[in-house]
Amino acid sequence: MTNNTAATRTTATDGGIGNEAEVVSPLRTIARMVARRLARSVVLLFIVSIAAFGLIWLVPGNPASTLAGEFPSQEEIAAVESALGLDAPPHRQYIDWLGSALTGDLGESLRSGRSVSSEITARLPVTLSITFFAVVFALLVAVPVGTLAAVRRGSLSDRLLTVGSTLGVATPSFFVAILLVIFVALNSDFFPATGYVGPSESIYDWVRHNTLPGIALGLALAAELARQIRSALIDVLRSDYVRTARAKGIPERIVLTKHAYKNSALPVVTILGAQIATLVGGTVIIESIFAMPGIGGLAISSVLSQDIPVIQGIVLVVGALVVAVNTLVDISYGFFDPRTRQ
Amino acid sequence: MNAALEVANLSVSFLTDKGWVQATQDVSFSVDAGKILGIVGESGSGKTVSCLAAMGLLERESSRLAAGGSIRLGGHELLGLSSREFQKVRGDQIAMIFQEPMTSLNPAFTIGNQVAEGLRRHRGLTRKKAQQRTIELLEMVGISDPKATVYYYPHALSGGMRQRAMIAMALACEPQVLVADEPTTALDVTVQAQILDLIRSMRDELGIAVVLITHDLGVIAEMCDEVAVMYAGQVVEQASVDELFEHPSHPYTEGLLASMPRLGSNRQALGVVPGRVPAPWAFPEGCRFAPRCPYRGEICSNPPELQPIADGHTSACNRVAELHLEGIR
Ligand SMILES: Nc1ncnc2c1ncn2[C@@H]1O[C@H](COP(=O)(O)OP(=O)(O)OP(=O)(O)O)[C@@H](O)[C@H]1O
Ligand SMILES: [Mg+2]
Numbered sequence: 001m002t003n004n005t006a007a008t009r010t011t012a013t014d015g016g017i018g019n020e021a022e023v024v025s026p027l028r029t030i031a032r033m034v035a036r037r038l039a040r041s042v043v044l045l046f047i048v049s050i051a052a053f054g055l056i057w058l059v060p061g062n063p064a065s066t067l068a069g070e071f072p073s074q075e076e077i078a079a080v081e082s083a084l085g086l087d088a089p090p091h092r093q094y095i096d097w098l099g100s101a102l103t104g105d106l107g108e109s110l111r112s113g114r115s116v117s118s119e120i121t122a123r124l125p126v127t128l129s130i131t132f133f134a135v136v137f138a139l140l141v142a143v144p145v146g147t148l149a150a151v152r153r154g155s156l157s158d159r160l161l162t163v164g165s166t167l168g169v170a171t172p173s174f175f176v177a178i179l180l181v182i183f184v185a186l187n188s189d190f191f192p193a194t195g196y197v198g199p200s201e202s203i204y205d206w207v208r209h210n211t212l213p214g215i216a217l218g219l220a221l222a223a224e225l226a227r228q229i230r231s232a233l234i235d236v237l238r239s240d241y242v243r244t245a246r247a248k249g250i251p252e253r254i255v256l257t258k259h260a261y262k263n264s265a266l267p268v269v270t271i272l273g274a275q276i277a278t279l280v281g282g283t284v285i286i287e288s289i290f291a292m293p294g295i296g297g298l299a300i301s302s303v304l305s306q307d308i309p310v311i312q313g314i315v316l317v318v319g320a321l322v323v324a325v326n327t328l329v330d331i332s333y334g335f336f337d338p339r340t341r342q
Numbered sequence: 343m344n345a346a347l348e349v350a351n352l353s354v355s356f357l358t359d360k361g362w363v364q365a366t367q368d369v370s371f372s373v374d375a376g377k378i379l380g381i382v383g384e385s386g387s388g389k390t391v392s393c394l395a396a397m398g399l400l401e402r403e404s405s406r407l408a409a410g411g412s413i414r415l416g417g418h419e420l421l422g423l424s425s426r427e428f429q430k431v432r433g434d435q436i437a438m439i440f441q442e443p444m445t446s447l448n449p450a451f452t453i454g455n456q457v458a459e460g461l462r463r464h465r466g467l468t469r470k471k472a473q474q475r476t477i478e479l480l481e482m483v484g485i486s487d488p489k490a491t492v493y494y495y496p497h498a499l500s501g502g503m504r505q506r507a508m509i510a511m512a513l514a515c516e517p518q519v520l521v522a523d524e525p526t527t528a529l530d531v532t533v534q535a536q537i538l539d540l541i542r543s544m545r546d547e548l549g550i551a552v553v554l555i556t557h558d559l560g561v562i563a564e565m566c567d568e569v570a571v572m573y574a575g576q577v578v579e580q581a582s583v584d585e586l587f588e589h590p591s592h593p594y595t596e597g598l599l600a601s602m603p604r605l606g607s608n609r610q611a612l613g614v615v616p617g618r619v620p621a622p623w624a625f626p627e628g629c630r631f632a633p634r635c636p637y638r639g640e641i642c643s644n645p646p647e648l649q650p651i652a653d654g655h656t657s658a659c660n661r662v663a664e665l666h667l668e669g670i671r
Contacts (some may be wrong), residue, residue: 026584148610193457240440240445240446241445241447241448241449242448243399243440244447244448245444245448245459245511245512246432247432247433247438247440248432248433248437248459248460248463248511249397249429249430249433249434249460249463249464250433250434250459250460251426251429252425258451259448259451262450262451263448263449265448275646301622322356337449337450338450338495338497339449339495339497
């Protein structure tokens with residue numbers, strides 16, 4: 001074949017390139033897409049902040065009366081209220097609260113008097129670590145298992161996955177956690193049953209302390225993801241474009257890892273995004289079983305003692321995290337499916 | 343000289359709810375370099391299955407080829423190759439384009455990436471060289487702004503443009519044979535003509551052999567040199583285009599010709615073959631066309647064989663010698 005053949009060709013007149021405006025420059029479409037998603041997450045964050053602040057009115061009792069000591073008089077309560085700014089109109093209170101929150105000041109704990117932000121930042125890494133290990137564990141299990149089941153659908157391994165994933169989804173994480181403590185942690189020196197070590201102290205100990213909690217928290221997610229990967233892959237492997245790739249003589253391994261994975265990723269990241277809030281919520285019980293000083297313990301004790309500023313801070317920070325993860329998921333759609341970039 | 347592609351006695355069975363079911367039986371056809379072979383027949387007659395079999399694209403677990411078949415590409419037998427060896431041939435020496443340009447390109451990769459993929463694999467071109475060659479190919483198939491198009495994702499192109507990109511992809515490694523499975527069925531009428539033009543001029547310029555599957559005898563008349571007519575998993579007649587149109591030698595072919603829209607005739611008046619192609623598990627004994635055949639006789643309960651009736655003309659009709667079938671000129 002030579003390359004001087006173009007001149008004789010009838011050039012196409014059938015509408016050609018679709019909507020010209022949509023395809024100006026790939027970089028600009030991506031930048032626009034990211035900007036739009038970020039704008040949306042700002043709106044979401046705003047809503048989260050209102051919800052967090054509004055908790056004051058949902059919690060029974062009055063923080064000022066709690067704080068003013070046992071059997072306070074009406075005047076004592078009023079004094080504390082004005083000291084806390086609780087006598088100002090609600091929108092004023094909200095603006096003040098948000099203003100300081102934006103500078104990192106979430107007020108002080110009613111109980112300990114320590115700054116809420118430092119309470120949270122001391123414990124956040126624990127919760128994030130457990131969640132991170134859960135996601136990594138879930139992906140490490142779900143990707144190969146889901147792929148194997150899809151490629152050999154109908155086989156024994158496929159049926160094992162179906163049974164296993166039903167079990168996995170249905171088993172409560174605290175139960176898995178207890179089993180892991182009894183049968184693994186208590187029998188091995190490698191995995192400790194309790195405590196937390198940060199990655200900045202020792203990566204090795206960080207991994208040791210977080211593996212079992214991560215497995216306990218991530219098992220249900222792994223089962224769910226494996227199922228999802230299997231069904232997404234089965235659809236994609238039947239698609240016309242996979243047949244095209246095979247017709248080009250692309251080896252099956254590359255058909256799978258290049259052509260099929262990228263198209264099956266959407267449902268998978270969607271689930272990850274949707275499950276992240278559940279996952280963070282699940283850390284509460286995992287932390288307490290493995291005696292790890294995370295956000296969950298702080299949340300429980302501050303709810304029990306009606307420590308409103310701490311509760312607000314936790315809701316705000318966790319809410320912001322969930323929004324951030326979902327924004328990343330949204331942006332990743334644009335990577336996996338170029339049609340969503342518009 | 344060897345035919346560019348010579349397929350003989352391909353019998354494909356599928357594993358279905360009803361057990362193993364034979365979808366095609368002893369399908370044979372061949373096409374020479376620089377020629378276009380048309381395969382025509384109603385839906386379900388086994389056109390796609392035969393071509394997928396020739397490409398080695400049938401799923402291994404749910405299908406099988408009966409022994410005794412042969413797929414020769416430029417004289418080299420492909421059956422019996424390991425899947426790895428077949429992969430090296432596929433997309434390099436024999437390529438295929440499909441009916442649905444809208445779904446046949448991967449939505450997650452750019453046109454450039456997908457056209458270059460075969461070049462990089464089979465020819466070991468560097469990214470840069472493959473990109474250059476891709477731009478040339480896109481230009482060759484009549485895409486107006488090839489330098490920009492390599493960066494587009496399929497969703498930005500119209501159906502006709504996508505089919506052009508598919509053709510560029512198929513021709514990338516300069517194959518000897520191009521299999522086109524109803525490449526225009528999904529396209530607008532005006533675009534259909536352009537794509538057919540393109541395929542014909544590629545044949546003229548590159549000297550490739552083309553297997554063109556279609557429902558449309560009009561397309562056959564315009565494009566092809568040879569025709570194979572398929573019915574219920576079998577080739578029932580094979581001839582040069584002129585011969586087939588003038589002297590059809592199978593009642594099914596006559597029926598297809600009679601249902602062809604022609605200048606000056608109105609569509610209502612068209613004859614159509616009554617009934618439809620049976621499913622593979624319900625193929626009749628004897629001649630499979632007999633239940634729909636206006637000329638059926640007692641002899642038709644015997645399975646007919648594809649027999650030469652004139653030079654380069656074969657038919658699988660038990661009564662071919664007695665019948666005077668009507669062609670068109
Ligand atoms: N994967 C499969 N499993 C089971 N049966 C199949 C499979 N693929 C095709 N068949 C059957 O084989 C027969 C021939 O199908 P084929 O797709 O080759 O027809 P065709 O001539 O290409 O029709 P069309 O014009 O609609 O494309 C049909 O009856 C079809 O149901
Ligand atoms: Mg078909």
